[in-house]
Amino acid sequence: MAPLDVDRLRGDFPALHQDVNGHPLVYLDNAATSQKPVQVLDAVRRYYEADNANVHRGIHELSRRATEAYEGARNRVAGFLGTDDPAEVIWTRGTTEGINLVAASWGGENLGPGDEILLSEMEHHSNLVPWQLVARRTGATLRYLDVSDEGTLNLDQMDEILSGGRVRLAALTHISNALGTINPIREIADRVHAAGALLLVDGAQGAAHGPVDVAALGADFYAFSGHKLCGPTGIGALWGRRELLEAMPPYMGGGEMISIVERDMSTWAPLPHTFEAGTPNISGAVGLAAALDYLEGVGPAAILAHEQALVAYALEQLRPMPGIRLFGPEDPGARAGVVSFLLGDAHPHDISTILDSSGVAIRAGHHCTQLLMRRYGVAATARASFYLYNTRDEVDRLVTSLETVRTIFA
Amino acid sequence: MTTDVPLTSLYQDLILDHYRKPRNRGTLPDATVEVHVRNPTCGDEIRLQLLLEDGVIADLRFEGEGCSISQASASMMTSLIRGKPLPDALALGSRFTEMMHADADAATDGSLRDLRALAGVARFPVRVRCALLGFDALREAARQSAGEAP
Numbered sequence: 001m002a003p004l005d006v007d008r009l010r011g012d013f014p015a016l017h018q019d020v021n022g023h024p025l026v027y028l029d030n031a032a033t034s035q036k037p038v039q040v041l042d043a044v045r046r047y048y049e050a051d052n053a054n055v056h057r058g059i060h061e062l063s064r065r066a067t068e069a070y071e072g073a074r075n076r077v078a079g080f081l082g083t084d085d086p087a088e089v090i091w092t093r094g095t096t097e098g099i100n101l102v103a104a105s106w107g108g109e110n111l112g113p114g115d116e117i118l119l120s121e122m123e124h125h126s127n128l129v130p131w132q133l134v135a136r137r138t139g140a141t142l143r144y145l146d147v148s149d150e151g152t153l154n155l156d157q158m159d160e161i162l163s164g165g166r167v168r169l170a171a172l173t174h175i176s177n178a179l180g181t182i183n184p185i186r187e188i189a190d191r192v193h194a195a196g197a198l199l200l201v202d203g204a205q206g207a208a209h210g211p212v213d214v215a216a217l218g219a220d221f222y223a224f225s226g227h228k229l230c231g232p233t234g235i236g237a238l239w240g241r242r243e244l245l246e247a248m249p250p251y252m253g254g255g256e257m258i259s260i261v262e263r264d265m266s267t268w269a270p271l272p273h274t275f276e277a278g279t280p281n282i283s284g285a286v287g288l289a290a291a292l293d294y295l296e297g298v299g300p301a302a303i304l305a306h307e308q309a310l311v312a313y314a315l316e317q318l319r320p321m322p323g324i325r326l327f328g329p330e331d332p333g334a335r336a337g338v339v340s341f342l343l344g345d346a347h348p349h350d351i352s353t354i355l356d357s358s359g360v361a362i363r364a365g366h367h368c369t370q371l372l373m374r375r376y377g378v379a380a381t382a383r384a385s386f387y388l389y390n391t392r393d394e395v396d397r398l399v400t401s402l403e404t405v406r407t408i409f410a
Numbered sequence: 411m412t413t414d415v416p417l418t419s420l421y422q423d424l425i426l427d428h429y430r431k432p433r434n435r436g437t438l439p440d441a442t443v444e445v446h447v448r449n450p451t452c453g454d455e456i457r458l459q460l461l462l463e464d465g466v467i468a469d470l471r472f473e474g475e476g477c478s479i480s481q482a483s484a485s486m487m488t489s490l491i492r493g494k495p496l497p498d499a500l501a502l503g504s505r506f507t508e509m510m511h512a513d514a515d516a517a518t519d520g521s522l523r524d525l526r527a528l529a530g531v532a533r534f535p536v537r538v539r540c541a542l543l544g545f546d547a548l549r550e551a552a553r554q555s556a557g558e559a560p
């Protein structure tokens with residue numbers, strides 16, 4: 001696999017080329033959201049300039065083009081996820097909406113008292129709270145997998161919980177946004193299926209930071225967001241196995257999702273439109289498809305390898321730093337481009353302010369993973385997260401700025 | 411290191427001193443008011459307990475978790491307002507809030523004592539809320555003790 005031509009790639013991202021607080025921007029907050037290449041910005045602009053209309057309802061030419069762009073984008077997502085059935089791809093606002101859709105629709109229909117939903121301590125609030133809501137509504141119980149000191153899931157414990165025979169669905173993240181851990185989804189899927197349960201994979205990070213093949217992963221549902229993988233905000237997709245989606249009631253009612261409307265009841269449009277009430281985010285879908293084209297042009301496997309090389313380099317620089325506490329797997333090969341850390345008694349917000357004053361953007365906080373923070377006995381961490389356009393020089397800038405933190409908090 | 415806004419204006423020794431050795435930290439068993447405030451965007455929190463006697467802050471304690479700015483500011487506030495009538499303490503809070511909005515007069519107002527070390531925070535707009543968290547707690551405590559719904 002050829003290494004990335006990062007210099008050339010950086011040329012595609014206008015936002016990277018600016019000074020922040022008098023220094024060239026070093027953008028290391030990619031786990032929160034990625035920057036956008038001109039290819040995506042142009043696709044969105046072209047769509048509005050040339051083809052803009054509502055979808056699936058006009059007979060005129062622009063509506064035909066808009067519908068074609070929108071459905072073409074859906075095909076593109078299907079291809080990206082390794083499925084050949086675009087009707088299994090539901091447009092959403094993002095990962096959060098995809099998970100809420102499954103929790104409310106599948107969960108509302110299939111869960112009851114005594115049933116269990118299996119989660120883990122490393123889940124993002126987006127993959128916790130929707131299950132809490134449906135558990136409260138249906139009387140189902142939430143079970144949690146522990147996270148090890150190194151930031152991995154305990155599969156023996158998982159077998160133990162599954163052996164109780166009550167788990168109906170496991171909802172687990174592909175890659176942890178707070179630790180970078182890449183979970184062994186295939187192994188997990190096999191165990192979950194052997195216990196007669198389903199597996200929803202939170203792909204917010206997984207889809208952005210490496211290749212995804214939903215069949216090879218063994219997922220039953222896979223949710224992701226466009227904005228984390230070079231696409232626009234406000235668009236994402238939920239993939240689900242056709243027979244599961246077909247048996248699920250609609251999530252929202254409105255235009256687009258119906259077949260025949262009567263006074264008291266209506267019939268639903270077939271998949272995927274059952275779950276797409278209202279005028280969708282058409283330009284977002286177009287932008288997301290352009291982002292997927294871009295990523296596949298670069299190569300998802302090469303992107304992951306690039307991130308892992310940056311993580312390895314960063315860990316090498318950070319490990320010897322006095323007062324550093326690093327989170328996540330020691331082996332850079334077991335994680336994606338995320339480095340969470342603490343430094344001495346400097347609070348992560350202070351670290352972030354000091355770094356920002358030299359143009360280095362990181363995230364400080366609980367990363368929407370309060371259960372994980374509690375697991376490690378901390379309120380927050382500082383997190384640097386890498387993407388295809390980050391460089392070793394930028395890691396050096398991070399390390400140099402951390403020296404400033406050490407000086408101030410000496 | 412050169413930056414547009416000097417970090418030294420933010421992280422003065424006095425701030426780090428209050429951060430590491432917070433004054434009036436702990437709990438107050440005979441408190442008459444107790445509040446818990448939280449900055450939802452960053453998770454910083456402060457629990458403030460007051461012992462009010464005839465409208466005077468006879469004693470107080472705080473506990474908290476958060477960045478150096480929020481915790482140092484709360485510590486400085488507690489040393490400043492201990493023994494003062496509640497209305498005077500609230501007036502100092504208003505003065506401090508003016509300072510956080512870059513009011514130059516407020517920044518040199520001796521009545522704010524150690525809190526003046528936080529004047530530099532005004533130049534870091536995203537951190538102003540951190541600095542105000544302690545006085546947010548005080549205002550909340552005043553509302554409670556006045557019997558208003560929080």
Ligand SMILES: Cc1ncc(COP(=O)(O)O)c(C=O)c1O
Pocket residue numbers: 031032093094095096097124126127173175176177202204205225368
């Ligand atoms: C692991 C994980 N799950 C879910 C989400 C939620 O994604 P979104 O806010 O795009 O819906 C995120 C992103 O913040 C994430 O990192």
